[in-house]
Amino acid sequence: MRPSTVTLESAGEAEQELPSESYVPKAMPPVLGTFDLTAVCVLGMLYLTNSTTAASSGAASLLLWLLGGVFYFLPSVIVSAQLGVLFPHDGSLYNWTHHALGRYWSFLIGFCWWLPGPLLIVTSAATMISYLQGLNHSWLTEPWQQGLAILALILLSGLLASRRLRTAQHLVNVGFCASLLSIVLISGAGAIWPLRGHQPATSFRTFSDWTPTLERLSLFGLICGAYGGAAMPLNMGGEIYEHEAIPGYLRWSTLVVLFGYLASTLTLLLVQGAAATSNPFALISVVDSVLGKVAGNITVVALLFAYLMAATAYNYSFARVLLVGSIDQRLPGRLGQLNRERVPTSAIALQTTIAALLALLIFLAIPYILFFADARNFSLIFYNVSIASVGTVWQTILVFIYIDLAHLLLKQREQVESRLIMPRWLLWPAIVIGPLASLVSVVSSLLVSWIPQQLDNAHWQYSVIALTSIMLVAALIGSLYASSQTSWQRMRMTGP
Template identity: 45%
Template sequence: MAQIHTPERAQPLYSEEYTRKVMPPVLTTFGMTATYLVIIFFIVNAAIAASGGASAFTYLLLGAITFFIPCAIATAQLAHMFPHEGSLYNWTHHTLGGYWSFFVGFCSWMPASLVMVSASDTVITLLQGLHSDWLTEPWQQGLILICILLLSAFLAMQRLKMVQYLINGAVLLIFVAVFLVGISGPIWLLTGHASATNFADPSQWAINWDPAHGNINLFGLVTLAYLGTEVPLNMAGEVREQKAITRHLFWGTLLVIVFYLIATASLLIVQGAEAGAVGGFSLISTVQTVLGSWAGTIVALCIMVYFIVIVVAYNHSFSRLLFVGGVDLRLPPKISFLNRHRVPARAIVLQTAASIIFTLIAFMVIPYIFSLSSPESLALEIYNISQASVTLIWAISTAFFFINLMLLYFRDKAAFHKKRIFPMWVLVLSSIVGPLACLVAIIDSLFFSWIPLISNAHWWLLVGGMTVFCLAIATIGSLFATSEASWQVLEKEV
């Protein structure tokens, strides 16, 4: 009797069943929305966007329409069809099979360490703004970064409910910060001051394609500001109610867009495009100028605590990708070890170690070998270079949202329509616009500097070099991991 061959992609992953057996279903709509906000909303990106003047609104809205909303739509549809731990890794398995799911999952996971460093780096930048004589040496900055990373690892290893309390608290703090920043603009105008930005001039809103003096670099930055719609769904197997999977995407997407617009508007009203040169501290100085030093101190504390929790949230969420990889034997099974809190502790240790190694190289080795920048601007430059590299790598994996969506549709239209939650024209339009936006973001982030401290000529070398380095490390690491996983499985069988 002939055997019927079932394609690999049609077979469920072992992690789908295993996760629901061993991981407690804790996450609610509020918790998922809070995690979504912490993962995506980096308020300091509003300061860099403000460097484009009124055109910042053009890019924020353009990025939302062409990239962020299509990504949220594709994420919601795929998560509704496959509500399992690992998000994009799992979705790609059911679409393209094991090889591609591992590749895409690795591209999706790889930015985690860079983002953890850059988020920690934001705390350094804010501390330097508060006290210019603090952390003047690169090694001092690196030491504080390592302390933040170690703290994040400890907190991320606690039970999910405790981590969720931290994330919820951080969201309340960022609400306070956005509120104080947001009211600073209107109060500035109501007290008789003129706006630092001429919003009435249509040319200020236009896209300027000049590579040297234009604002085309903002599209890559805005794309970064909207990356990560799938990250909370790395924990989809730990959701208490299935409706939370789609509901949090709606509320989270809405809040992220509104918060970016509010923060950017106040910066442009009080400081204008010069806010971009100052970086994240311009948020604090804006509040200090309008409301007083007490309010600025509150905003500084809120943002710094928020960014420390961002590191915890990234460490916590991305550890699930390594966890499911170990459970499915794509990575050494030992990486999926759960501690007494039912958290993948070894995965968190690995991610933290990778971030610390990057910190040691960036802050304690390179500055003392090459005279690349002043210590005062080093933290800001490393933040932007690492974030641009994140955009390049992450945009590649994000494009697979739309590839997966269209392949699922053409492979079995009847089955697709049964699980469809959006009108077909919305999915088609998103699958056309989304990948194009990913491509533009990759090109833009590679060739156009985000900050005036680094010229375009040096920017593409630094960003491209870091991206290639990360991809090379990832390739070597993935080859070692898969061979080690195969060897461990073989040992068990023998």
């Protein structure tokens, strides 16, 4: 049984039902449950590579993970759960903003919410390349080689995302289990290391070890970016069959993501310390040294498959934003086309094409223009710069989930009161704290390079600002083109 939605009785534009809200339940089967949504959320958020970068702050990184979890992650989970229950429809932030603020804002915010999706597909593939390089340092040493390999992985993810949703979701669920296996092995290595009598490679004894300095605080942006995207599975909110799936998946995802980041970072600090900084293969090296080569090989295979499935989940999840935008006549009609298996293949094909073009630009053109980039570590450089850029865009855009809920609580109080799943005394602190944490995160991301050994502060700021600007300009051009195409289609339909 599909979750029901709140009915807002006001006659204003912001409360009108969207065509996609009635179309999706009729055209697309409800096949997603709590476990499915948890798998999508964890794969989309839990990039253990972030732990190797955060480990550069020593013991303070554990405190930063906790601070980011309390002040950024938990508010976003609380507000996303409430909005998802109020409006369980495909499109998530796009749909919520429509009901709260109206048509104009919903299109703009929805488009910006979708925009980082293709870049995240590239980032997932680039992370896989970093692990492959760790297996053999002679593999994929040139950016053009990395670019071609990433292109192949992007196309594979697009092919998998185009399968029937239940089929693709089964693969994603296996990827989630693989991710859990890697967490168990990595955290197990951290637990066994001191039991064998080894001293921690990092100091945890003094107050200064735990104090976040200005340089350490710059990683708060990385940590908040790692905690972003809790609402991503709700892009498919209209295809959920369990009423409790929305709050259920957010509870489980919160626990898994928090534990995954804390456990993997602690393991690195115990076994390798500062030597792990910005080396994505450090996690595998830790498992190799503590549990043996077989366990290390299992970990790397599990992570490679998990990242491939993350790219697949990004692809079919964000395709729903394009789908509902097309159904609601805000994007060209062809993006709303479904194949025989009820999959929006046109939207997936567009995302895959954009991701492929980004990979060609980033790995086949930019490295030979920006000579400051280290060719051997270019996939690592790109990963961190792209995560910072995506985090900047998303943390800015996701402020609207707090604005949306605040508007609904103030302006539609009677209509939403019966569907509140959390007390107001918990919702309002989340609405206030979440945006403030987002602001601190965005500013801190630009202060100091996350990877100073590969990219100094000046080039870091230039790279992050440049990539963020490219995404925002692309959003402006894309939205103008989409609006013009949609207007032209309406004229054809209503013309003489």
